[in-house]
Amino acid sequence: MSRFAPRPEPPYYAVIFTSQRTDGDNGYGAMADRMVELAAQQPGYLGIESTRDDSGLGITVSYWRSSADIAAWRRVLEHTAARNQGRAQWYSHYELRIARVERAYGWDRADGGAPGDGGA
């Protein structure tokens, strides 16, 4: 399965979640897997990209059709419980940003050449 989200036509919305994990797993891995699974079942979900380095600094970006879809996902009880547990145990710091995607480009080595926009 690709770790890149699909490339729908903008505009759409992104939730940018940057976080520093505390030490130890403490159930985090299972919760994170479950949240990815649960998010994918929500109306307006478009995709997710997520990575974390050895120091525990992670960035997860989930993509949604509208800000109303993001608000609805926030109200899913199991998601609310996971957020509470995140503050109680899993994270030492996080930043959350909600942003409207206006333009998007992609490039793959197999396709070769320059993308329309010239990349990053």
Next chain:
Amino acid sequence: MSRFAPRPEPPYYAVIFTSQRTDGDNGYGAMADRMVELAAQQPGYLGIESTRDDSGLGITVSYWRSSADIAAWRRVLEHTAARNQGRAQWYSHYELRIARVERAYGWDRADGGAPGDGGA
């Protein structure tokens, strides 16, 4: 130095760059450090967050005052050269999205309690 970007008042802009690295360094580390340094000198630069896991999947989000600032940063010659080298050598795939940040929240364990928005 904090690996989290500051929290300016929205609206502002985010460049979300998700990439898969090819094997080997091939000068990538030095270029990445230089681009972070160079970006920080540009007008409208607000901050950057970046992480990459052991499989080479990375997400870098840079923050800017306006989309015009992002366009100007794209035209910096050394940045253009780095993008070209990225496609020639460093990346196997990437996705680039430009998004307008509409809301932002943060939380730190030292401050305790719930943030205004309840987090992710």
